[in-house]
Amino acid sequence: MASLQEQLLKAGLADEKKARAVKNEKRKQRKQQPKGAVVVNETEERARQARQKKAERDRQLNxxxxxxxxxxxIQxxxxxxxxxxxxxxxxxxxxxxxxxxxxxKKIPVDDTMVDQLSRGRLAVVRQGENYDIVPEKVARKIMERDAAAVIVLHDRKQDDAGEDDPYAGYEIPDDLMW
Known part of the structure; x- marks a missing residue:
């Protein structure tokens, strides 16, 4: 099968002089390029950049x-x-x-819960629009995951010995004079 150049010459659409000039120009361009250099195709470069952008976008979405x-x-x-x-x-x-x-906000509680809430033994937490009361240890676990879920948690005082108080069974008399 004849090349395109030969077909154009036979059809009379190109002359021999122009064909030789084009051939010489192509040869000069090839010789001017360094031997180790790779011909960079513009479309390949754009396609590579598009793939990189798509990969970065996919990483962000993931x-x-x-x-x-x-x-x-966590929720x-x-x-x-x-x-x-x-x-x-x-x-x-x-x-x-x-x-x-x-x-x-107001929530109904009994008197012991009010005392324990004020001492930091209980906490008020929010779940959606509802409020619940949980023990302090659970509230601390919730705070590790999401601090905004714990609404009220008072700090325990040092003088509040809590359940381990050895004098909890002894009442202080009202008429005690110092």
Missing amino acids: LERKQEAEKKA AQIRQLIETNRLDRSRGETSYQFVDGKKI
Whole structure:
């Protein structure tokens, strides 16, 4: 099969003089290029850059998906901690008031819960729109995962010996004079 150049010459669309000039020009271009250099095709370069951009975009999307999955897992852990450890407030007669953001909220609790909340033994946590009361240890575990979920947790005082107080069984008399 004849080359395109020969076909054009036979058809009379190109003359022999122009064909030789084009051939010489191509030979000169090949000789001017360094021997170790690779001919860089512009379309190949653009395609490579497009692949790199797509790979970077895919990495970013995968990272965002992974972060979202981790966030959902943490929320599920918090939900499970609250549901398994929340205290029953059904017989609460006293309302405990606390601040959530800029609003004052009230939840019904009994008198012992009010005392333990003020001493830091119990904490108020938020799950969605609901508020629950959990022990301090559970609240600390929740704080490790998401500090915003714990609404009220007072610091324990050093003089509050808690359940390990050796003098807890002894009452202080009202008429004691120092």
